[in-house]
Every structure is written in C-alpha cells, then in structure tokens.
Amino acid sequence: MNIIHMRYALVVAETKSINKASERLYVGAPALSRGIKELEADLGVLLFVRSAKGMFLTPDGELFVKYAEKALKQIDDIENIFKEGSTMKERFSISVPRASYVATAFARFSKRISQNKEIELFYNETNDYRVVNNILKDEYRLGILRYSNQYASYYNDMMKEKGIIGELITEFKYVLVISEDSPLSKKEVIKYDDLKGLTEIAHADPYVPSLSFSEVKKDELPEREGNRIFVYERGSQFELLSSNPNTYMWVSPIPKELLERYNLTERVCIDNNRVYEDILIYKKEYKLTHLDNMFIEELVKAKREVFR
Incomplete structure (x- = not known):
C-alpha cells in the first residue's frame, strides 16, 4: 500500500474535494485522483462516493480513515526518532477553554520545566468542539471541556461513546x-x-x-x-x-x-x-506522563486560589 496515497485519501476525506485537496497538497488534481483510485484498487474497496457535491466517505472509507490516521502518525513518529542527529523530545499538549486560571497554571508549569532537556509545550485555547476533536485526532493529548451542568449527561454519554476519560476539575x-x-x-x-x-x-x-x-x-x-x-x-x-x-x-x-x-x-x-463544569479529558488508553501530572498539580493549585 502506497503511504503517499494514504495521505492523499486523508486530505480528500477532510476537504471532501479533489480540487481543494490538490491545492493543499500541491499535487495536480488528475494525479491525486489516480492515487485515490490506485489505493482503492489495492484495498479492494470503494473509499469514496463521487458526486457533483464532492467526495464523501463510504462506510469502508470511514473505517480506513480511522486506522490510516493512527498508522501515519506512528510512521511520522518513527521517522522523527531516527532522523540523523535528532534527539527524542518530550512533549506536552493541551486544548482548553479561554480560562485565566488555566492559563495561570500553564505559565507556572512552564517555569518548572527543566532547561537541560528538549521539551515542547503546546497550549491551544479554543471551543469545546475542537477540544474534543483534538483529542480524538491525537493532535493534543489532554483537553479541558467546559459545559453547563444541565448538559452533563449528554457530554458524559458522548465521552463514553468516544472512549474519553473525564475528570471533574471544578464547578462554578x-x-x-x-x-x-x-x-x-x-x-x-x-x-x-x-x-x-x-x-x-x-x-x-x-x-x-x-x-x-x-x-x-x-x-x-x-x-x-x-x-x-x-x-x-x-x-x-x-x-x-x-x-x-x-x-x-x-x-x-x-x-x-x-x-x-x-x-x-x-x-x-x-x-x-x-x-458550569470544567472537565479534564484524555483518551481512555492514554497514560499520563510526568509532565501531565506536573501540569495537573499546578492546575489544582490555581483552582484552589481562584474558586474559594
């Protein structure tokens, strides 16, 4: 199976358009279309339904995207590890609502980071849809979800369905x-x-x-x-x-x-x-790292100072 064609398929699935995917990938539309067809031939299934409105995933296509995203991420990780002269970097990432107590916790956490290691920190302030989506796509490892507690059962069911762990931080x-x-x-x-x-x-x-x-x-x-x-x-x-x-x-x-x-x-x-409730979320199979736990310590401290 051609890895490049797999990447083509993921972008087409996201944009729902050969032309839009072509612009993003800097690949000619005819070559992109051929690559998708070759991938479908290799797999023996139809990944997309073509129509005047765009390219839409079939049930087989949805299953392919789910596993292809994970496979390509692992390939990228392997390439990064073994690039000549590269060193393995520690990484911390979190998507959050625009909450000042969370930002304060992150700032304090960043001060505790060792200067003797290569560490990358990613802090993304956004809405709850993207917080969940970032977790599901493995783009961010942690998230903080905010919602009115009258919708708690809705969000709890959603997290259970998607394999997400949710831990209450605070109510306010x-x-x-x-x-x-x-x-x-x-x-x-x-x-x-x-x-x-x-x-x-x-x-x-x-x-x-x-x-x-x-x-x-x-x-x-x-x-x-x-x-x-x-x-x-x-x-x-x-x-x-x-x-x-x-x-x-x-x-x-x-x-x-x-x-x-x-x-x-x-x-x-x-x-x-x-x-309202603020909930710390992460994938069920994810194991918290020492950086995650260090951040959570600062988050709890900041919460106690603000929510008295």
Missing part, C-alpha cells in the same frame, strides 16, 4: 468582569437589566459546525440586544475591559493578580444561576 458560575471605573462597579446588586446600554465582550467562536453540539451551544449563549465586541484570545479582552469602562464580559473567576494588573474587578449577577 460565571461572573462579570468589568473595569474598576465601570458604572456597574458602584452598584451593590447587579441584575441582567443593569447590563442594558453596555457593550458585551464575547469570544468569537462559541458556535461550532457540528449538529451534535449546535443546540447545546445555542442555549449556552442566548442572543441579546445591544453591542458586542468579539475577540479570539484573552489578552485583547483584558485591554478592552481596562480601557473601556462601558464594557463587560462573562468569565470564570480570574486570578487576583490579573485583576490588579488590568484594574479590573469581578461582580456577581444575581440573575445568573447557571452552574
């Missing part, structure tokens, strides 16, 4: 983070109505292109009247909140040093009673 309610100069900071009690006329800062990718997640996410972030500023990372949200006293954001509790650095404060909204 979202709080408002605002500038010390915000008009809200002077109120003793804050309700939803007090947010009218102010601009909400929100992360730009809460919605995900998955039917299995869409209804859950729409309920998580209901539509509201008023202005919104969408951001993709936490640094810009703090700058906006600090410089514009007419903004606010719903967040999990933030470490004290960050609030002080940006002249921010946290306030409870009495109308918001929904409880």
Whole structure:
C-alpha cells in the first residue's frame, strides 16, 4: 500500500474535494485522483462516493480513515526518532477553554520545566468542539471541556461513546468582569437589566459546525440586544475591559493578580444561576506522563486560589 496515497485519501476525506485537496497538497488534481483510485484498487474497496457535491466517505472509507490516521502518525513518529542527529523530545499538549486560571497554571508549569532537556509545550485555547476533536485526532493529548451542568449527561454519554476519560476539575458560575471605573462597579446588586446600554465582550467562536453540539451551544449563549465586541484570545479582552469602562464580559473567576494588573474587578449577577463544569479529558488508553501530572498539580493549585 502506497503511504503517499494514504495521505492523499486523508486530505480528500477532510476537504471532501479533489480540487481543494490538490491545492493543499500541491499535487495536480488528475494525479491525486489516480492515487485515490490506485489505493482503492489495492484495498479492494470503494473509499469514496463521487458526486457533483464532492467526495464523501463510504462506510469502508470511514473505517480506513480511522486506522490510516493512527498508522501515519506512528510512521511520522518513527521517522522523527531516527532522523540523523535528532534527539527524542518530550512533549506536552493541551486544548482548553479561554480560562485565566488555566492559563495561570500553564505559565507556572512552564517555569518548572527543566532547561537541560528538549521539551515542547503546546497550549491551544479554543471551543469545546475542537477540544474534543483534538483529542480524538491525537493532535493534543489532554483537553479541558467546559459545559453547563444541565448538559452533563449528554457530554458524559458522548465521552463514553468516544472512549474519553473525564475528570471533574471544578464547578462554578460565571461572573462579570468589568473595569474598576465601570458604572456597574458602584452598584451593590447587579441584575441582567443593569447590563442594558453596555457593550458585551464575547469570544468569537462559541458556535461550532457540528449538529451534535449546535443546540447545546445555542442555549449556552442566548442572543441579546445591544453591542458586542468579539475577540479570539484573552489578552485583547483584558485591554478592552481596562480601557473601556462601558464594557463587560462573562468569565470564570480570574486570578487576583490579573485583576490588579488590568484594574479590573469581578461582580456577581444575581440573575445568573447557571452552574458550569470544567472537565479534564484524555483518551481512555492514554497514560499520563510526568509532565501531565506536573501540569495537573499546578492546575489544582490555581483552582484552589481562584474558586474559594
């Protein structure tokens, strides 16, 4: 079986298009199409259904992709180990929600890394769909999943079906983070109505292109009247909140040093009673490394400091 043709098939499966796969792989569409046909002939099965709308996996194709991804990853690992002059690097990787206590734990963890070893750390802030997908594709070894606890049974069933272990980190309610100069900071009690006329800062990718997640996410972030500023990372949200006293954001509790650095404060909204859970996830067959355990130690410390 041709390894190059296997790689072709994975990209076609992802893009659902010979032309799009051709652009990504820098391979001519006719050569790519021939490679897929030769692979199907070698296997004796049809991997794709061809139509005017694109290339779609058959049941045999879905099974092939599942095993081909693992096989090619192992081949890549072997090549990396035995490349001339290369040394085996330790690796830590995690996908997380945009949570400041998690980022604080990661920063502290990074300080503990030995300077005498070659170690690569990967830290990806994203939404829950990609957190799960990164784990399933072996792109990241650990993940932190965040959801409202009313959907706990849904997520538990999903993790069980996909062979994912989930361990509770913490439960919490979202709080408002605002500038010390915000008009809200002077109120003793804050309700939803007090947010009218102010601009909400929100992360730009809460919605995900998955039917299995869409209804859950729409309920998580209901539509509201008023202005919104969408951001993709936490640094810009703090700058906006600090410089514009007419903004606010719903967040999990933030470490004290960050609030002080940006002249921010946290306030409870009495109308918001929904409880959320942060769950550490990884594949069932995955064995935690000493780097994983070192990070988890820092995560537990940061959680205890913030969620009192």
